[in-house]
Amino acid sequence: MSRVTPASIPDTQVMDRRNLDWYVDKAVQVLVFVGGVSAILFIIGIFVFITKEGFGFLTTTFDAQEFFTSPRWRPTSEHNPTYGALALIVGTASVTGLAMLVAVPFSLGAAIYIGEFATGKTREALKVLVELLAAIPSVVWGFIGLSMMNPLIIKLFNVPVGLNVLNAGVILGLMAAPIMTTIAEDSLKAVPDGYREAAEALGATRWQVIFKVVLPAAKNGLVAAVLLGVGRGFGETMAVLMASGHSINLPTSIFDSVRALTATIAAELGETAVGSDHYRALFTLGIFLFLITFLINLTADLVVRGIRKK
């Protein structure tokens, strides 16, 4: 701040606000604006750079019919490499589907308990534990699938291999549950207390209030929670790579090994030469994943915005 006494300021300077402080202020405004816009630049950058690397494949070898309908992913075949991603898409979808079957009821149940029943210290403790669940790195989850779930599944179900849809699905369910619980609980909390009080004044019991008033009012947020969970499942890499068995397969039961889109990129990118068809095909898988998760996140955002407008 300038430290001039009023008497010493010539008239012209009083009129001219453009002293050093003014310029610093403007400079900071520009800097933080650049920071703010950077998020948009990064999203565009991600799309541009993965498209740039994958583009050569999309315009030449890529065959949409083969890509979406053939389960033969054989990029390393010497004479006739094929790039059918169906088995990978089905692999990702089956693992994510099972994960949601596990995670949705439990996350919603946990959100209801934490949001509507638990109070005081219990509530805080439960929230912290859910947060810690979210903190476990995906490679550790993968290791758990490999070293704990694998022998457990072999023993319990008497199957030869424990690295399969069931293993990856349960692991992924546990990974997706915290984010779903947190968002679902937030949307329960966003329901005005007046709704609950009005229902209770009419003689409704606690669970009637929850099922007939709170859940319908929080519907959009709950849908968004599930969508974000699905997005998480689609994008998870290391845990699925380690726990799913990583073999190309159209699964017929939860005890079949599968291979996910993400895991394919992670396992194969290191072995490819920059600019080869195989390398570009992996980037094409990346473009596909980017677009799917972008759509899921966009939908979730629109659904959430739906509540705010009301």
Added chain:
Amino acid sequence: MFEASDLNIHNQRAEKLWRLLFLMMTLLLILPVLIILGVLIHKGGPMISIDFLFTEPKDGMTAGGIFPALVGTVWLVAVALLASVPVGVAAALYLSEYAPDNWLTRAINLAIINLAGVPSIVHALFGVGAFVLFFRFGTSILAASLTLAVMTLPVVIVATRESLQAVPQAFREACWNMGATRWQTIRKVVLPNSVSGILTGIILEVSRTAGETAPIMFTGAAFFLPFLPQSVFDQTMAMSLHLFVISTQVPGVPEALPFGVALVLITMVLVMNAVSIAFRMVLRSKKKW
């Protein structure tokens, strides 16, 4: 005087049942964490020693310690923070203090949500295409850390924005009335009142960054390097990738070794998280307004 009617009793029972059901669901969600921690400590605990933490892997990574991986993770996290914290804090300042409610702000918010939602392996592809190849950093700590920085940027932005918005508007107005510029207000009033909240977010980001594997696999982390990195243009080992490598790629690893690595990794991450959570709770209880 008042006797519970049949309906009352029925309702009370129903409520108790529902409550029990939801409690069971919550506990079933949390129980696996405790079991996992228990098994990790049981099987990995005996591995942990000063030697394990401070020596290099030996015999094709089937014996020895994890020192290069530990140091590598510290390098990766530190460089990632240097890149992402300034940008993230600037973005949060813009969103909280400057941004008008228009389409651009909505686009920025949407971009942040998407940045957090893009799969980690897609971030890895971006890192390869942008930092390794286009900017010619090669597979190096710099490329890997920048990839991690872009990926964890939303964590910093969201945490910082939240703690900036927690500063009452009246504080700012009082400062503006004294003739201070926007920046003076931010520097002297808003930031001092939110700095601990921002720190909480940064600690959380550290824990996220330390555990990531996919984004660093092809951008700078190496399977095995017997020496420590000397600059940001070197490759390095990392804890997360090391766990992946010794549990899937190397034959003949004794069973306890990966458990030991997993235990060290998860301890780092959980301790950091717990510190962040504790910090947040202390802050909340100390809040004066």
